[in-house]
Every structure is written in structure tokens, then in C-alpha cells.
Amino acid sequence: MFRILHDTNYDFIRWWKVMAAITIAFILLGLGSLAIKPPNYSIEFTGGTLMQLEFSKPPDVAEIRSSLDQAGIRGAEIQQFGTNREFTIRAQNPAQVAAQARGAENIAISIESVLKKKFGATELKVIRTEAVTGTVGQELKRGAIIAVLLSFLITLIYLSIRFEWRFATAAVIATSHDVFTTIAFLKLMHLEISLTVVAGLLTVLGYSLNDTIIIFDRVRENLRKGRKESLYETLNRSINETLPRSVLTHATAFAATMALLIFAGEIIRPFAWVMAFGIVTGTFSSIYVAAPVLLWIERKWPRKTGARQSSSTVTPTSRTRRSPATAAR
């Protein structure tokens, strides 16, 4: 039997203050950066036009830009996409979005005709077009926000049914933490927030929650055993006991994510980035957010002693000894 991290006894939670400082700093950095400059929303959310073009030979970006400027499509973002013959053009400033109110396809048609005039009709091919009016963008944005909030709500309800409310709240707070760190990550990496990225974000939430549930499931089980130990110790024990599983699962998930990141192409890359980061933050939050928050809730609203451990012999339960977290205060 080949084992790693078997029968460990690390005191993970002892480091919660350091970890809290690190993650809060990261989130503040992200939010601060958001306050300075709004995030990159994809045209699905802002309205606008995205075109992916394939040229028969590498074009001069300055020529593309000047042609677009002449056609009155100013400030469009021109980006190389994969090879040096493929480019994306994003026209999503307010003037361009307004021009699409009469018909989403207008800007795309102008871009295509002006570039075909400049480079020759056979020299470039439009391989992808997305054009969305501002109204549709608003609707999609609203839909995405509702989706995120609703999935929170439903998860909270489900967890409250399966676990009791203390666990559910701690799990949801840990998951919210992941939303914030992922948003900070998206901003700091200059990744574009698209519908697919939002789907990635929700997948990260599912994954992170999954991880928290695995640990909490063990905590629930260990509490039932009615050991003479504090919740602090139970949490640490549970994290250690599930450590081999965590390492293995994160390894396989990370392997799949890396395969996506490297081999699945440009279109899916932002999604793969979100997932890669999500595995890290999900693991982190299960240990360093969910567990300390659960401890804090237990201290504020202690559970009735013996309620869960009716079979256990006599009273000395977890709260007779002061947990180090309480003692540290």
C-alpha cells in the first residue's frame, strides 16, 4: 500500500490568522483594483461586437486599426488570438453599442466590409461573430447575477436540511469567500468575464462546497463519536483524516484542468484559468475559512451539550475544556 500524508496530525487551524490576513489582503487588492478600473466584461454583458478573423498572412495591426478608425469604429480592441494570423476585434464602447440598437449586426457588417476592402476579400475570413445589443447584455447580466445568488440560496437550504445551520452557514461563508477571491483573481489576471466564466465560477463554488462538505461530513461523524476533545481538535482531526483524499482528488482535478488550460484552445482558456484557481481557493477555504468560521459560530451560539451524543456516557463534552481558539482571545 502506497500512502501519502497518512495519519498526519498537523495543527492546520493554528495558522488561521496568518491565512486570514493573506486572503483578505488578496481580496482587498482585487477589490481595490476593481474600484480603480471596472472589470473586463465580455460583449455578452456590455453589448457590442466581437469578431474573430483569420488572415491568409500575418497582417499589420496598425493597418487594421487605421481602417477601423476610418470607418468610424474608434477605440476597438484588436488582439492576437492564438496564431499571428488570427485576431479578435472587440467593439464595445458606448457609441458602438448604441449603434447596434437598430440591429446588432450593423457594426460587424461595417468591420467586415472595411477590412475586406483594405486587405482584399479573399485575404481574410470571419470565423466567429458575436454581436449583442445593450438590452440583451443587460438581461444576460441580470440572469448571471440571479444564477449566482440563487445557487447560494439553494445550497444554503440544502445544507441546512442535511447538516445543521452552523455548518451550513460556515460552508456558505467559505463559498462566498471563493467568489471574492475568484473575482479578485479574474481582475488581477485581466481575464474577461463572460457567461462561460460565470459558469466556471459556479463550478468552482460547487467544487469548493464539495470539499467543505467532505470535511464537515467527517466532523459530523467525529462529533457523533463523542470523543473528549474540543471542536478545535475535532476540526483538526477531521482535516487530517481527509487529507489523503483531498490530495488525491485535487491532483486528479488539477490534472484535468491543466489539460484544458494547455490543450483546449483559446476560447476555453479563461474558463480553465478560473477552474485552476478555483481548485486552489476551494481547498484553502475549506480549511481556513469554513473551519475557523464554524469555531467562531460555535463560540457565539454553543450547541446544547449532549444533544447529538445521547449515547455517550457522561457529560464532559467538548466545551468543558477551553479550546485554544477561545483561549487565544
Next chain:
Amino acid sequence: MNLKWRIGIIFGLVALSVWALFPRTVVERVKRNGEFVYDTVRHVPLKRGLDLQGGMYLALEVDDSKGPVPDKSKAVDNALKVVRNRIDEFGVSEPVVQKAGNDRIIVELPGIDDPQRAEDVVQKSAFLEFQITDKTQALEKALPRIDAALKDTKVATATPAAAGNKDSTSAGLQSLFTADTSKKADTTKKDTTAVAGTVGGPGAFSKLIQPGRMTGEYFVAQNDVNLVTQYLSMPQVAAALPPGKVVRWSSDTLSYGNRIYRPLYVLDAKPIITGEYLTDAKPNTSPTEGNLVQFTMNNEGARRFRNETGRHVKDFMAIVLDQRVMGQPPVIQSAIGANGQITMGGKDLQAAQDLALVLRAGSLPVPLRVADVRQIGASLGRDSIHKGITAGTIALALVILIMLGYYRFSGALAVAGLALYILYTLAALAGFSAVLTLPGLAGFVLSIGIAVDANVLIFERIREELAHGKTVRTAIDEGFRHAMSAIVDSNVSTALTAAVLYQYGTGPVRGFAVTLLAGIAASMVTAIFVVRTFYMIWLNRSSEAQTTLSI
């Protein structure tokens, strides 16, 4: 007995999956030598989304910028039928036309290679009118009034946006009806040297137009078309136009010498007949008139048409499609019956085919505009599939490596389970006719890495039980039993998230949610049931209980 049942169920599921995924013969509309024909094709019944097979997605909404639409929902229902008729005839395999929400129409055209043409066919109002050209020189009489109206007005010299040229021409001519009728004006012949660029001032309007080849026809230099359109759309000009007449642009341009003109027609406002009586239209090519569309009317239409044209012999009849005059209005030689034709000017046969198509399908009851368009080339779709499969293969190889390296024999059981997982997931997608999209494909690759989580949970439990000194058989039983609650809880919460995504997502994201749901179901079946059965087979293989387990 129990084991036999389990093996039977697994084989049953495999058989069902293989059947669900087996390539089957279907009758589909396919492209053969550039023509769409119904033919039988064989393929794996996995539906690919537009982002994987290439194609076009359009969301159309009622365009109320040109006038209010009272009952939008009903208007959309009616428009939906017309759009569906048109798309059915357009020639795409498996198009989707459906209503979304209250006021949108979603059109999906897989594999379309000419998005511009598709948009035209879907959006064209195809409102056909037959109108007699004015023979009373009504415009000449009204010119002084129009000039006077313009003289008092400061004209904004703004040129319409580059993108909107074509639009503004038709938009400006929407409702040019007049109210004021009393004034008599002198009919002075105008100096017709068109000077482009100057606006306002004396003779502002009259100097831009000159008489054409027949009464009611005028020529406007192509450079002045936007300016004239702008004038015509001004309320004070509209009020000065001759009563009971409408002004319409031609769909074609003419060149005289090195100058290009666009004819402008003054027509009787009341059409003698409209396209509602049309029963058939087909494209044709005539050696003298080029490409054209021949149409046939029903009995009632034919009777009316015969009566009306009989009353207008020697007059010119303009054929007006979507407020554009098609070709030069022909003179009515004698009463015309059920058949007629529309000449296409210089346009190609494709244009004639498309016009015949939209005329057959009927006119759109309301104008539609595009709210959302996604178009993906077939090559990009193929490329995405190819890359997705590469990533999936590599992910699978890495996961197999990790599982075999760490859990050895038990890992091999998990890998066998993973193979069934992949089969079941794809079969579920095929069975429920779910659409596989690019995010869905990515989600599937990701799920290969996450699906083994349940196996890992169980295996770790078994290890713990073994460490507690339990026998192999008991350890396996206990391991599965204890891991169950964690597996169920984590999968159900992920499934709930996926359900929310399905409800609120569009197109590709919805495909992702479906793949996620199929994957969750399949991974629970394989991890809890299939791998358990594998263990049971292994335990039963020899008569005495196995004493060691490679895990």
C-alpha cells in the same frame, strides 16, 4: 444471486448506452453539390451545439422604432410562423425557430456558410405592393412649397452614420402622407443641375432632383440620396408633399455617362393590390430581362388584379417591395391576370431565389431587428472539437496514471469504472437529446478529473477500515457505507448548482449544465454501484475469502 443481478444491470446499462450511441440512419436535409436535398445519413446521435459544428444563432425582436406595435406577443406569434416558413424553405439541416420569452424569436441555423444571406431572408418584411405611378406631375406642383418649407429651416448637415446608409433611405420614407391640400402652385420648370453639398437656401429640394424617363419618375444623383432622404423625412417637407401620393426610392441605380443616379418615384398611395393574394413565386432567368421572379395569384387576387389593371391601361405600374420600387415600372399594355413577374435588375439568381422564397412564405407582420447574433465558422467548430478531444485524452491519461500509481489494483477497478462513466455520460447526453457545446465539452473533460473523487473517498475509507484491523470483506462494506453520505451530499449540492445554471443559462452555458448533470448521475452510478460490483466479483472469485487487498 444478488451479484448476478448487479452484473446483469451493469451489462444492461452498457448495452443501453451502446445502443444510444450507435450510429444510426436518419433522413436529414443535407447539402449535395451545393443543393439541399433530403437524404439518409449515418451518424452518432450526439447533438453538437452551434459552437462546435459551426452555424448561426439569431435572436430577433420586434422593431418598434418605426412606430408602436400594439400587441407585441401576438405580433411575434404571427412573425414566428412566417420566419419558420422561410427557414424551412431556406435549406438548412435541423434549423430551430422558436419563441423566447414574450417578444423574441430565436433562430438557429447549423452549418450555415453565408450568415449575411440568412439574416436578409429572416428579416426581410417582403411586403409587396402594386402601385400606379403618378401621372399628374404632382411633385412638380409641390416643389415650390417644399423649397419654401426648407428655406425657413436650418438643416443639420450631419451625414448619417456610415453603417446606416441603406437603412436611413428606407426608414425616412416610412410615412410620407400629406395633410395640406388647398394650395395651387405655379409649375415652373426647375433648373436641374444638381449641386451636392449645399443645404437649405432657395430651391434646396428642387435642385437635387430632375425628371426621369416617364411621369412620376425622378433622378437623384447617388451622392445626394442621403440628403434627399433626410429632407423627405422632415415633417414640414412631408406636409408639403402632394396629397394621396407616396414617394419611394428605386432598388436600383442607373448610370448616365459617369454619373450614378437613383430613381425616385411618386406613386398613388393606395396600392391596386398587395402581395397577400400571392400563391406561388419562383425564380427564373430571361434572356432579355435577366433574373426575375414569376408569381401567381389566387382567384380573388387575379380577379382584382384584372379589374384594376384594366382600368389603368397605358399607365405605369410600380412593383414595390418593402417600400422599394423593383426595376423600372412597366407600362400596362392590357388587363393582367393571375401571373406577373418582378425583374431583379442586376442582382444574381441567388437574390431572385431568396425573393421568391420570402414571397412564398408571406410577409412579416411586423419589422424585426436582430438583438443578438452569434456566428461560428465550421472550421473553428471542428478545431474546438479536435482540441477538446486532445485535452480530454490527456486528462484521462493523467487521471489513470494517478489512480493506478496510487491505488494499484483498486485503482484499476476505478479506471474501469471511469471508462463506464464516460460511456454512460455520453449515452445520457445522446439519450436525452442534449446538446454538446464547447463549455459542455470542457466541463466533461473536467468531470473526468472530478468523477474519481467518489472512488477516492471510498478507497480512503476502506484503507482506514483495513488499518483498524477489519477483514477485507468487512472493510470494503464499511468503506462504501461510510463514504456514502459525503458522496451524496457533495453530488446533490453540485447538481443543484447545475440546475440553476440550466435554468438561467443560454445556449453554450446550458449545454455545460446538462453535461454536468449527466456527469454527476453517471459518476454516482459508477462509483457506488459499478465499482462495488467489481469488488464483489473479485471477492467471489475464489471460494475462500481474499485476505489481502491491493489498495
